Amino acid sequence: MRVTILAVLDRDYDNQVCSIARSLEVVGERWSLLIIRNIGLGLNRFEPLRENLGITRSVLTTRLNALIEYGILEKRQYSEKPPRYEYHLTEKGRNLGPALLQLMWWGDRYYPEQNGAPTIAVHRTCGGKLDHHMICQQCGESVEADRVYLKAGPGRKVEDLPKVPA
Amino acid sequence: MRVTILAVLDRDYDNQVCSIARSLEVVGERWSLLIIRNIGLGLNRFEPLRENLGITRSVLTTRLNALIEYGILEKRQYSEKPPRYEYHLTEKGRNLGPALLQLMWWGDRYYPEQNGAPTIAVHRTCGGKLDHHMICQQCGESVEADRVYLKAGPGRKVEDLPKVPA
DNA sequence: TTCATCGGTCGCATGATGCGACTTGCGCGT
């Protein structure tokens, strides 16, 4: 998996016979997973993303373009006259949800927040919360990756989330 | 969560109210997750790790020490006279298993290997394979994080794994 | 005695990131 465009990465993950290596080649860059999570949470525009992450504009631009290149994000124009764009997760991007959730749960366990989990996982079809086994606490279903979405939990301030999840 | 020792990271993940950010602060460095995975697979010594990853010695040293500092790895001396060491996962490290698995499955899905999955997840107590919901295909149990271990699957060559998993 | 191995350290070059200024296109208030 060598990506020629943008001349990014090219980590020697390449010679690794390992799906984790291949995944990290795509989303292992600093900021990538956080960008994906924030976009999943509804922070779909450039300036809010930049502000929330404290990332520089140039790096954010680079990361967004790379993620679009990889098919994880898509760019949508929401305004013609002043050309303005939004970024959204593709299905491939949404399917990173479970990986993000596991990382989150690990963080919650070893580096807990005082106010409770800042982000929670919700079953898209019935709205129930998911446990660590991806089982919906409401309908009991074992939830597929693309039926999960992330939502602000008790540990999060509302102003971080100007928009509802896509 | 600011780590003073080793003067590593200090990413501005700090001001993030987010468990994913806190997790990535600890394991988000380049190489970290791959090192953890390889050690979980039984590559416990310096030289095999270095060779398998194609990482430089200095960076490997830095990463290993950081991961020990974080309580994810522990260093064990297995030889006195020429002082030689092995690295092993702590419980905290083993609990990253589910996150690694989700990343792996995502990679398998979008960047598949021709020979099948190179690493598979096994239920430590009964030896059954796990599916994507962390449910053991053999005993049907919904498996806890620290009851999972990783194993070489069909897509992996044997010589990558000189030792059996801990 | 010399060689090889393991587990490192060190110095230099390169590439990614952070910092902050500048830009372009447009709407808005006066």
Next chain:
DNA sequence: ACGCGCAAGTCGCATCATGCGACCGATGAA
């Protein structure tokens, strides 16, 4: 018409992490 401000970038420079490759110290084998 003028200037202000915002969104979404671009650009240049400084710093820091990483890659590359040489070297080292302890030991055991030939």
